[in-house]
Amino acid sequence: MIFGIPITGQTITYFLLALIIMISGVMLMSLQKVMHMAVALGGVFLGVAGIFILLGADFLGMAQILIYAGAITILMVFALMLTQRGDDTESPPANGWRVGGALVFVVLLCAAFLYVLRGTAWPVTQSAVDPYTQPSVVLLAQSIFHTYTVPFELVSVLLTVALVGAVVIARKEEE
Amino acid sequence: MASLWGWHTSALTGISFLGMIIGAVIVLLLILGIVSYLIYFERKVIGWMQGRIGPNRVGPFGLLQSVADILKLLIKEDVIPTNADRALFLLAPVIAFVPSFMVLAVIPFTATHYFTAGLNVGVLYYIALSSITILGIVMGGWASNNKYSLLGGMRSAAQMISYEIPLGLSLLGVIMLSGSLNLNQIVAAQNYGHVWFIIPQIIGFVVFVISGIAELNRTPFDLPEAESELVAGYFTEYSGFRFAFFMLAEYVYVFAISALATTMFLGGWSGPFLPSWLWFAIKVSACIFFLFWVRATMPRIRGDQLMGFAWKVLIPVALFNILLTGAVYEIHL
């Protein structure tokens, strides 16, 4: 027990993942080259996926890896490869005001987060999802295809319309 | 023993965690052995298909050829081009290589499910992690600061993202029939039904094989490393053990995709008389042989044709297969 948190495999994993996300996030902001930033972003996505899996949402975690860490990161890298190299502008040198301002901002932000987190009464689910007895895939499928069938279908129609619209616009520009 | 190897059914304890580590190391070493002989097997098979002998100098029947090759690659100088993006250049082979081993965690090698993580989203896990490899390939191509590498990396990004979609869609039919994303349960479902999913899912299987070969970047879809056009594609600048990483990743995926095909469509480890691991080995070998056979036979497809084929043929066919499976499933049950 450290700071009232039990030391279990789960907590260790959680903190490791949190560390990965934070480091990747900081790198994402501080690295010089756009390509490196994209890779750091991939690290953030992977860490988030790990958190999802830790919380028993394994389907969501895998979807996160597949779509965000896989497809979206690669899409960004792909787009960066097509653009010109060497236009990575040097960021202005850090001076005292900047660093100080950033520190103050971070402290204020952390305080605000802490206040909100502490002050909210989080709902606790009674039936903790056990990945072995009740796969999250089944739960997800039931809520999508039984409980929320109509909204789901409406969303898919919306997406199809958006897709067709995008194709039409792209065609127009081609001509 | 049961507690050591039983991590796929029981909760995580200290002893099963140890077992997990040991199991992972065993699988790693086993796969390394399999892969090095995969390369030997490929060279021999293609050699025979072309009226040659194949490697026959190192060791009896050339059996140590791959060992010698890997050893040579490991002790070679690690060349990093001057103008390469050093960090990414070093990182890329690792990013490409690690997921190739990670995907093997969910493959049920035997009936006892030793060394197998009974992940409930096993199929998705496979597809998700293998997509990370693309990132490694693209990064390697970009970081090399070589035009051939860049073109190879761009081609593989375009190709692998495109072919991931039919690959995933082709597996959906199997998932619908078995009602699970867990590879163990997919094998079990084939045993209950006494029919391999290749029979009801023949369309899905064909789409799977084609897009699987494309995912592997192998002939006839080996554009990213088309040696007659792009020299060696994304790993043109790589040498030594970093090159070996890319190479090994490729061959681990050859094994992995064959294992996935076996599990999803060919009944996995199940079969009469022989032990389950042997059945698995036989089926995987047959799949691998098929890949080699295709490589020795086919010329290379062209880039635009490749993309057109994925979007205009494979994805519609895979979608149609899903529709058909759903309809038949509804009517039948």
Added chain:
Amino acid sequence: METQQDVVETPASGTAPSAPEGKAPATNSAPPTAERAPESAAPAVPAPDTTPPPAPAAKPAATAKPAAAAAKPAKPPAPPDPRVVAATATAEEIRASIAAHLGADAVEDASATKEIPILRIAREKWRQTVEFLKDRPEHAYNYVELFAGTDYKDYIEVVVYLYSTEHGSYIHVKTRTPREDASLPSLTPVFAGVNWEEREVYDLLGIHFEGHPDLRRIMMWEEWNGHPLRKDYSDFENVPSREGGQY
């Protein structure tokens, strides 16, 4: 130009001595027939297969033994090769045709080697004449077989072998340029296929082709000194340089 006239006046017996430095050997085998050609044009048709010639001891054989064979010079008045006679007649016909359209000074000389008619074109009219030969339907020489340049020490000669895919006939046109500031009109606008050939001639013989779209060295690199196929080229004087330096 002058040497050419010399040769024409000295018949076959004088061939070997007249070309001691390799000057103007081009028309040596043909000269005696130049004037008589029109009369004897009728009978002979240019024989297409020439490897096993039916008349081995014809006139060219006589000229073939300049110094070594002692017996041969004894029969200089050998009958003219019918192939040469016919070809020269053809050459004269074409010369007349060119003269009618491009002026009498366009063709400087008409002769023949074996069965091939040879026309020597004035340097200024080089491109017009070749274009004329290509475009006129009665000539239609639309295919370049050979494009070669030769350094004759006094001048540089460029030779083009033209073939008419329509008529199945060949012609051999050439022109001359002085060695100093050697230049010729480029044939590339007429025949796209001589592009590299002209670049090669420019590279190895140093003829500047005016109007060539892309006149660069092709075999040697850009910094190379001199033109290797010129007869006065020496490895020692023309030390190759790279990036401006010597090595």
Added chain:
Amino acid sequence: MGALRQEEMILNVGPQHPSTHGVFRLVVTIDGEQIVEADSVVGYLHRGTEKLAEDLQYTQIIPYTDRLDYLASMINNYALVHTVEYAMDLEVPARAEYLRLIVMELNRIGSHLMFIGAYLLDLGAMSPFLYAFQEREMIVQMFNEICGARLTYNYMRVGGVKWDAPPGWLDKVRDFVPHMRERFKMLSDLVSGNEIFLNRVKGIGVITQEEALNYSLSGINLRSTGFNFDLRKNRPYNLYDQFDFDIPVGSNGDCFDRYYLHLREMEQSVRIVEQAVASIPDGPVLGKVPKLIRVPAGEYYTSIEGARGELGVYIVSDGKDKPYRMKLRRPSFVNLQILRKLLIGQSMSNLIAILGAVDIVLGEVDA
């Protein structure tokens, strides 16, 4: 969208590149994967054969011709000796002419086999290359027996050939004919109907007849456009007018036609070899030739149908035992010029299909 800055990339294909089959450099400017400019850079293999020849006696030049189109050295040998014989009006014994014809046609088969293998290798098919090499090996072995070399034969002499065929050699050639016929079917079945292959070569790199003539193309590059021009028929040399064979002609002028004509042409070569072996007479293999060959003063040009097109030798002689000037009309060099025109506007993958089909040998391009 017009405001988007388009960036072009310059890519050096070669001088060391798997598909250039030698030291050939192609500087392509690509926009994405589309070629907007292509500049061929040759000369890396330039040995100055023409300059060297000016200091060599005619017999001494023959080995240098071996190095030009090193896949068809016999034909190169013949191009030179043929011009010298033509200039000197030499008569060549019949048996020598037959032997020359047989080795030239065998060499043509070997060269075309090499093309087919290498072309399919460029397109990503690995096996045909090795299949093609099996028959090529047989041919090379036969050459080894008749002249003692596998690649640079130096077999022909002015007035004949250096060696008569060893005992049993002609029987080997005779047995080779039916074997080769069988293999044609196999080679053709292997890829000619493959959907992927057809998609890559059909309609790609189309040359029109006018272009082909304007660019002085010869050989299969010209015949693929449907223009029937083969010097073996149009201007017969050697004994070609005595044998029965056809000139296969293409219709579309695309890469497929060029590939397919190579296959078809080999069949005709086999026909010629079959007839020649059946009727070869006995007799001497070297005619009565002076010890020191002197070509009569004058300029001479003859050309023959090489494996890659019209192979010509132009000799300016001043009556001495060495040529005053020798110019080689190398078909690969001339044919390669059209590459730029074919490439612009194509994609990078088509580059390989087009470059391969033009069928060049760098030893010949650079001379």
